Amino acid sequence: MMMAVVLAVSAVVSYLMGGLNGAIVASRLFHREDIREKGSGNPGFTNYKRVYGNGLVTWLVLIFDVVKTMFVVSITAWVMWAYFDQWQFGAQFAGLFCMLGHCFPVWYGFKGGKAFIAGFATIWFVDWRMTLIAMAIFFAVLFIGKYMSVASCTAALSCPISLFYLGYSNVWVEVLAIAAAALVIIRHYPNFVKLVHGTESKFTLSSKH
Numbered sequence: 325m326m327m328a329v330v331l332a333v334s335a336v337v338s339y340l341m342g343g344l345n346g347a348i349v350a351s352r353l354f355h356r357e358d359i360r361e362k363g364s365g366n367p368g369f370t371n372y373k374r375v376y377g378n379g380l381v382t383w384l385v386l387i388f389d390v391v392k393t394m395f396v397v398s399i400t401a402w403v404m405w406a407y408f409d410q411w412q413f414g415a416q417f418a419g420l421f422c423m424l425g426h427c428f429p430v431w432y433g434f435k436g437g438k439a440f441i442a443g444f445a446t447i448w449f450v451d452w453r454m455t456l457i458a459m460a461i462f463f464a465v466l467f468i469g470k471y472m473s474v475a476s477c478t479a480a481l482s483c484p485i486s487l488f489y490l491g492y493s494n495v496w497v498e499v500l501a502i503a504a505a506a507l508v509i510i511r512h513y514p515n516f517v518k519l520v521h522g523t524e525s526k527f528t529l530s531s532k533h
């Protein structure tokens with residue numbers, strides 16, 4: 325019963341925290357605009373950088389989305405470990421709901437981002453070895469192909485696969501990891517349509533395209 329209460333509270337708090345979108349807040353605060361009406365329409369780091377440049381605020385958007393996720397994931401993981409010896413499950417559970425909040429935020433009419441950054445912040449608490457594998461794949465694919473969408477989805481897909489071989493404390497950790505990867509890939513569907521039509525933008529560290 326106590327675990328059910330902990331998970332219910334975590335689900336609500338993680339969803340609400342995940343829905344706080346740094347790109348939307350920054351675009352409204354500093355530019356009096358809605359990032360969802362600019363560029364690709366995605367309220368995330370990549371689109372924010374393309375639209376507003378490579379300045380300090382852009383990187384603060386990235387940091388904000390990482391920190392908000394780490395906050396709820398670490399607390400849930402600690403509570404689940406302290407009372408039920410379920411650190412991995414707690415981390416992955418909270419992370420998935422944070423990702424759902426980021427994708428479908430109640431604060432912004434359920435129109436949010438693609439959750440890759442929230443997912444990336446989550447996996448550090450699930451298994452650091454899985455994270456290193458995902459990072460290596462992400463940067464390799466991004467360096468070779470220059471497409472953030474392809475790199476993000478490939479890295480996301482690698483997580484449940486590597487976790488399966490590395491081992492997990494509870495089968496539900498693997499189930500949730502699969503769900504998280506699927507969410508990232510599904511949210512990038514418009515990018516793959518653009519790839520097919522040759523209109524997908526390539527990622528660059530320069531200020532703007």
